[in-house]
Amino acid sequence: MFQQTIGSRIEFSGVGVHSGLPVHLDLVPAAVHTGIVFRLSDSAGRLHEIRAISSNSVLMDLATVIGDPMGAHVSTIEHLMAALYAMGVDNVLVEIDAFETPIMDGCAALFVAALGKAGIVAQGAKRRYVRVLKTVSVELNGARAEYRPHDGTRFEVEIDFDTPAIGRQIYRADLTAERFARDLSQARTFGFMKDVERLWAAGYALGSSLENSVVIGDDGRIINPDGLRYADEFVRHKALDAVGDQALAGGRILGCYRSYKGGHRLNALALQALFADESAYELVEMPARRVDAIRHAPLVAVAAPAFGPQTL
Template sequence: MKFSRQTTLRSQATVTGVGVHSGAPVSLTVGPAPIEAGLVFVRTGLDGADREVRATAGSVIATEFATVLGDSEGPLVSTAEHVLAALRGMGVDNATIEIDGPEVPIMDGSAAPFVAAIEQAGVVSQSAARRFIQVLKPVQVAIGACSGELRPNATGFRIEVEIDFTNPVIGRQSYQFDLNPERFRREIARARTFGCMSDVAKLWSAGFALGSSFENTVVFDEERLLNPEGLRYADECARHKVLDALGDLALAGLPLLGTYRSVRGGHKLNHAVLTALLADRTAWRVVEGEPAVRRPRVATEVAVGGMVGGMIAPAYGPDVS
């Protein structure tokens, strides 16, 4: 697969749904953006002018139950991981994501509706070379029994996930994924958000997850899967963790060249590992061109240009898949 040029969307496409926490209706539109724009959320429906925020680690601010992107004036959009995973998974470098509410719609709990919107809009090449963040040395983070690592991989991006739940129905699962759009569409995009009924009930009682239902969440009790339609994949939970990791790591601001391994992880761990990588300037560099799979040439290093300057350390609430 060729990676030599940046890409954007040919036109706009819109999806509508509800926010997983508020239960309120929301509309999201993906559309074109210029070279080097990156992935940019445009929050509409506010009093006064629309507000923009780039999907980068420096735009992450803390809320109690979700990772939220915002600016100096406050929060703008939450639960962004699935649409970011869809854009990164389908190889889109530059896009606007217009949203008229505080949450990305949960849709069916997967990235598949966003992939359908991207395919409807169409992906087109731009004239500038694609840039990557290349991991130069291993970076590890441990949080209790959870651990994550980014290590070098000059030919592409790979995610290795291992989960181990005390819930016997979920149990221990693993999945390895080498990123390309066809594999993402086939293996990862349709994997849905999941949780245990006891946790969902606690969220409901606290006024969260008001938009969660069997239509957008795979739910287990201690003995069985509760969704009557069953699973989309036998290891759907592990695949969804791959999806979440891809969306969380899209906050690097550029595609990554490296391998990410997560053990018992989630959003909190994913962001912690990304933050640790970007904080260590000797652990990465920005390169441009095409990852060398068959050709032995080395990609050209280019200036960082302040892309991650001024990052703030994200704060984390409870991990929600």
């Protein structure tokens, strides 16, 4: 019911999955009402603060990006945002020295483990929630998504790929910190070997490897020597991405998010559609008591640009 931050500073080092460049990132405890704020130190030593909300996001095909794509921005934030959202962290400063978060091992597991070690600390201000009041849906090129009322925070994600390695997979569950850590946090990003040369030529996936991605070969088989971490790792990673994209809402959502053949673009469009209809949601401080509702108070994270449907 109350806002939370982390118990101590947390440090991460790695490479950006698209840039292939080294990056250092620190999570720093922050005061109430701060939200998730990225503090970028650029090559000239200038500091830029970028709030992780959908109104600060930009249209990109391969990652979730906030800021100015021609200037100060941070890319590929979805796995970190998913970990913070699922583990209940409302306020934190993200100090980073590059334009892309480290990919780590391609999922959110190392972020979750570090948050658990540092601890989550309750703060003296109530948390704001976004309660879904009616169903809102969107469609895009045969894919579809919707928000609908639900007593809790739930994700129902379905994918269907024309390859024997994936096929049709479904993940349905209410989101809790424990379930996210166990069922979703270790699900890695994935891609197809046939797309690698095209991505490299466009300047993407330069830091991608079998250490941080599940790769599907031209014969439809998994190339990674160790195989999959979950039998349905692909849909679990899509659910992980959906959690991270929802984290840009500017408030915790009480409702069910359902998607079919979704990705970053569809996730963002569904969130836009929800906030575009003032009769579809209400803001509450105490989710167990509807009398505490604050109808249609200003919500910063509306009108989010869309992201591309790719997983990486």
